[in-house]
Amino acid sequence: MSSIVVAGDTSGSVTLSAPAVAGSTTLTLPSVSGTVLTTGSSVITSGTAVASTSGTSIDFTGIPSTAKRITVMFSGVSTNGTSNPLIQIGNGTNVTTGYVSSSINLFVGTPQSSSATNGMVIDSNVATNFLSGTITLNLVSGNIWISSHNLGGVGNMVGGGTVTLSSTLDRIRITTVNGTDTFDAGSINIFWE
Numbered sequence: 001m002s003s004i005v006v007a008g009d010t011s012g013s014v015t016l017s018a019p020a021v022a023g024s025t026t027l028t029l030p031s032v033s034g035t036v037l038t039t040g041s042s043v044i045t046s047g048t049a050v051a052s053t054s055g056t057s058i059d060f061t062g063i064p065s066t067a068k069r070i071t072v073m074f075s076g077v078s079t080n081g082t083s084n085p086l087i088q089i090g091n092g093t094n095v096t097t098g099y100v101s102s103s104i105n106l107f108v109g110t111p112q113s114s115s116a117t118n119g120m121v122i123d124s125n126v127a128t129n130f131l132s133g134t135i136t137l138n139l140v141s142g143n144i145w146i147s148s149h150n151l152g153g154v155g156n157m158v159g160g161g162t163v164t165l166s167s168t169l170d171r172i173r174i175t176t177v178n179g180t181d182t183f184d185a186g187s188i189n190i191f192w193e
Contacts, residue, residue: 049189052077056182057175060190065168067192072135074151074188081181082127086119087135087174091167101161107154116177120147120161129153
C-alpha cells in the first residue's frame with residue numbers, strides 16, 4: 001500500500017492511502033477559483049451583542065470594507081409598537097431611500113405581507129412579537145447589496161430585498177419603518193465575513 005502525507009502549516013497532517021489492489025487509482029480534485037476572505041486572524045468576525053431594550057434604533061459601525069457577507073442576529077427582539085422592524089445600511093450615514101424589499105409573515109390564519117423603500121423590512125406587526133433568527137446581507141458586486149431573512153416569533157417571517165450604495169458599506173442600523181417605536185426586549189448582534 002502506498003501513502004501520500006499532506007502536512008499542515010503548523011501541525012497535523014492528512015494521510016491518503018491507496019488500497020492494496022493491482023492497478024492504479026486516480027483522484028482528481030475539482031478546479032476552484034475565488035478569494036478566501038479573512039479579517040484579522042479569523043474568517044468570521046463577530047460584533048458585540050447589544051441589548052435591544054431601549055431606543056428607536058440599534059447601530060453597528062466600523063464594518064471593514066473587506067466584508068462581503070454580514071449576518072444580523074436577533075434573539076427575542078421586540079418593540080413597543082406595531083411598526084415593522086427595518087434594516088438600513090450605509091457608509092458614513094444610513095441610506096434611507098432606494099430599497100426594494102418585501103416580507104411575508106406566515107402565521108396561523110391569513111398570511112400578511114409588507115414592502116418598504118426606506119430599508120429591508122421584516123413583517124412583524126405585533127408589539128408582543130419576540131423575534132429570533134437571522135438577516136443575511138450579501139455583496140453582489142460593486143456596492144449592490146441583497147438581503148434575505150428568516151425569523152420566528154408570532155409566525156415565521158421570510159423575505160428579502162436589495163439596495164445599491166454610493167460607496168463601500170461600513171454600518172448597519174436596525175430600526176422600525178416609522179422610526180419612532182422603541183425596542184423593549186432581546187439582543188442583537190452581527191458578524192461579517
